[in-house]
Amino acid sequence: LAKTTQPISMDSYEGQEVNITCSHNNIATNDYITWYQQFPSQGPRFIIQGYKTKVTNEVASLFIPADRKSSTLSLPRVSLSDTAVYYCLVGDTGKLIFGQGTTLQVKP
Amino acid sequence: GAVVSQHPSRVICKSGTSVKIECRSLDFQATTMFWYRQFPKQSLMLMATSNEGSKATYEQGVEKDKFLINHASLTLSTLTVTSAHPEDSSFYICSARVGRDQETQYFGPGTRLLVL
Numbered sequence: 109l110a111k112t113t114q115p116i117s118m119d120s121y122e123g124q125e126v127n128i129t130c131s132h133n134n135i136a137t138n139d140y141i142t143w144y145q146q147f148p149s150q151g152p153r154f155i156i157q158g159y160k161t162k163v164t165n166e167v168a169s170l171f172i173p174a175d176r177k178s179s180t181l182s183l184p185r186v187s188l189s190d191t192a193v194y195y196c197l198v199g200d201t202g203k204l205i206f207g208q209g210t211t212l213q214v215k216p
Numbered sequence: 217g218a219v220v221s222q223h224p225s226r227v228i229c230k231s232g233t234s235v236k237i238e239c240r241s242l243d244f245q246a247t248t249m250f251w252y253r254q255f256p257k258q259s260l261m262l263m264a265t266s267n268e269g270s271k272a273t274y275e276q277g278v279e280k281d282k283f284l285i286n287h288a289s290l291t292l293s294t295l296t297v298t299s300a301h302p303e304d305s306s307f308y309i310c311s312a313r314v315g316r317d318q319e320t321q322y323f324g325p326g327t328r329l330l331v332l
Contacts, residue, residue, distance in 0.1 A: 142320065151220075151309045151323035152260070195259070202248055202313055204321060206260040 112196045117211045126183045128210050130196030133177045138200040141172060141179045146193045146209070155194075156181070186214045218244050218314050222324035229300055230332055237295045237327045239310030245290035246312035250321065251283070254307040266293040300331040 113131040120126045132141070140159050144152035156163055158170040158179070169182040183190060195209040219242040229235050239249055247268045252260040264285050265273040272285035284296040293312075297304055307328055311321040 144323075149307065149326065149328065151222075151311075151326045154320065154322060157320055202250075202265065203262060204250070204311075205262060206252075208259050 111205075112198060112207045114194075114196055114207060114210045116208060117213065119213045119215060120186055121215050122187055123185050126186050126190075126212060126214075128181045128183075128194055128196075128212070129178055130181070131178045132196070132198045135176050135198050136200070139176075139198045140200060141170065141176075142197050142199075142204075143168070143170065143179075143181045144195045144197065146195065152195060183212075186212075188214050188216060190214050218242075218312065218322040220310065220312050220322050220324040222308075222310055222327050224327060225325065226328040226330075228330045228332065231301050232299055234296055234298045235300055235329060237297075237308055237310075237329075239293045239295070239312070239324055241291045241312045241322075244312070244314055246293075246314070247290060248313045249287060249293040250311045250313070251285060251293075251295050252309045252311070254309060254326075260309060263295075297329065300329070302331045305329055305331045 142157040143155040145155050146152040156168045156170045158172050160172050163170045171180040191214045193209040193211050197204045221240045223238045249266040251263045253263050254260045262275050263278045266285045266287040268287045268290050274280045282298055287293040307326050309326045311323040314320050
C-alpha cells in the first residue's frame with residue numbers, strides 16, 4: 109500500500125481557493141487516489157477520486173500529474189464550514205490506510 | 217452517493233460487558249465492509265476487513281476474540297466488543313466498498329463507545 113504524505117495543517121480565509129498537495133511516491137499502477145473530509149465526531153465523507161489528469165465535481169477538483177506521484181485537492185472559495193481534516197488515500201486492494209491528514213482551518 | 221448507517225451512535229457501558237455495533241449499507245449491497253477505530257486527535261486505524269459469508273481479516277495487533285465481526289448479509293456487518301474495558305473507549309467507524317474496479321469506500325457516521 110502506497111504511503112501518503114500531506115501537510116499536517118493549513119490555514120486559509122473565507123472565499124479563498126485552497127490547494128492541498130499529497131505525495132505518494134510509491135503509488136502502484138492499479139491504485140486510485142481518493143480524498144476524504146472528516147469533521148469532529150463524524151465518519152469521513154468522500155470528496156473526490158481520480159486515477160490521472162484532472163477530475164472535477166461539484167465540490168472540488170483533483171489534479172494528478174502524469175507521473176501520479178502526487179496529487180492536489182483544490183477547494184474553490186472555502187467557507188468556515190470547510191474547516192475539517194482532509195485525508196488523501198491511495199489503493200486498490202480494498203484496504204485504506206489513513207495517514208494523519210491535513211487539518212484545514214478556515215478563518216473569517 | 218452511497219449511504220452507510222451505524223447503530224447506535226453512542227453507547228455507554230460498564231466494564232466487562234459486551235457491546236454490539238451495527239453497520240448497514242442502506243442503498244447498495246456491500247460484499248466488503250471495514251471497521252476502523254479512532255482515538256481523540258488521531259487518525260483512523262483499520263481494525264479488520266469484513267467479508268460477507270466468510271471470516272473477517274484482522275489487522276496486526278487487533279484481537280479477533282475481543283472484537284468479533286459478523287457479516288451475515290450483503291447489507292449488514294456487526295462489530296461486538298467483548299468484555300469491554302475503559303481502554304476500548306473510542307470512536308468506531310465502519311465503511312463499505314462500492315464497486316469492483318476502483319476503490320471507493322463510504323463511511324458510516326461512527327459510534328462513540330464509552331466504557332466506565
